[in-house]
Amino acid sequence: MQEQLTIIGGGNLGKSIISGLVSSDIFNTSDITVVDKSFYNLSYVKDNLGVNISQDIITAIENVKWVILCVQPRQLEGVLNEIKDKVTKDQVFISTVTGTSIEEINQLLPDNKVIRVMPNTGAAKKLSMTCISAGKDVKEELAIVEEIFKTIGETLVIEERLMQAATVLGASGIAFFLRFLRAMIQGGIQMGFHPHEAQIIAVQTAIGAATLVAENGTHPEREIDKVTTPQGCTIEGLNEMEHQGLSSSVIKGVMASYEKINTIK
Known part of the structure; x- marks a missing residue:
């Protein structure tokens, strides 16, 4: 005590x-x-x-x-x-x-x-x-x-020099993941699910994805490889997202947040 x-x-x-x-x-x-x-x-x-x-x-x-x-x-x-x-x-x-x-x-x-x-x-x-x-x-x-x-x-x-970056990745990061989750839900609705159904599926899928990486200790790409099959729908969707700038947009967003936090007092 x-x-x-x-x-x-x-x-x-x-x-x-x-x-x-x-x-x-x-x-x-x-x-x-x-x-x-x-x-x-x-x-x-x-x-x-x-x-x-x-x-x-x-x-x-x-x-x-x-x-x-x-x-x-x-x-x-x-x-x-x-x-x-x-x-x-x-x-x-x-x-x-x-x-x-x-x-x-x-x-x-x-x-x-x-x-x-x-x-x-x-x-x-x-x-x-x-x-x-x-x-x-x-x-x-x-x-x-x-x-x-x-x-x-x-x-x-x-190290203390990384605390601003930790704020962006760990604290602002909650909002970044939630925005992606919202987009997944919207996609589900467009495919035909009711909003509450799309949310249940997307949320549990997000929990499962994060848990796989956390508990297996693997890189996300290793877990992605387990889902993608040659000429399948998953790789088709992933490639389209990358063509539209998914990874680049996320990295740019993270860095914009980091640049902003370094100006806040």
């Missing part, structure tokens, strides 16, 4: 993290506090997840070892300025804030260890892909942060 933890921000991501934690034995629910200005958010986590709640950020971080920052980028500086004079050097800050480096947080909290994490909205179903990066001398803390975020899905420790 670890020390107490406070989550600053009880929005969708905060709720997902709490849900993962209360289903594990890393912390007791009595050792978890959520601080938020929204009474609705606080009521939800209190009633449904059984953790402590507070609207007083200063009280909520007192005598707490772990602090997870789950706020919007535009809110972060205000939050850090509000707490910086009350923070003790043994407190560890875990930031989910997009586009804010460890160095930038340490400018306001110079004596604290900071670890960056980038989950995605799959966290709501405990299927997040969370990328984690940290500075030097945080080996023990990093291991605990991995434990925390494994309660909501898979984790991968990466």
Whole structure:
């Protein structure tokens, strides 16, 4: 059992993290506090997840070892300025804030260890892909942060220089896959399925495709080869998609998102 933890921000991501934690034995629910200005958010986590709640950020971080920052980028500086004079050097800050480096947080909290994490909205179903990066001398803390975020899905420790790319591939990537899924559903409707039937087929097929790659550890092309037959309908469809620029469009979209995120502050 670890020390107490406070989550600053009880929005969708905060709720997902709490849900993962209360289903594990890393912390007791009595050792978890959520601080938020929204009474609705606080009521939800209190009633449904059984953790402590507070609207007083200063009280909520007192005598707490772990602090997870789950706020919007535009809110972060205000939050850090509000707490910086009350923070003790043994407190560890875990930031989910997009586009804010460890160095930038340490400018306001110079004596604290900071670890960056980038989950995605799959966290709501405990299927997040969370990328984690940290500075030097945080080996023990990093291991605990991995434990925390494994309660909501898979984790991968990466270099901090790749965190923007991880945001695009892992977080924005949810939207990219969903847009492709929508197109598959639309194709199914055009072929004659009712919308709900097309969605059931397309969604389960997407789950199956991802699971094959994840569990077999194979490259996607290996799994594609198992489906395509000479002069068959699958290769016909794949080639037409490539002629229309499928792979090129996806790569260009990913890179456009990456270029954009590097300009956001």
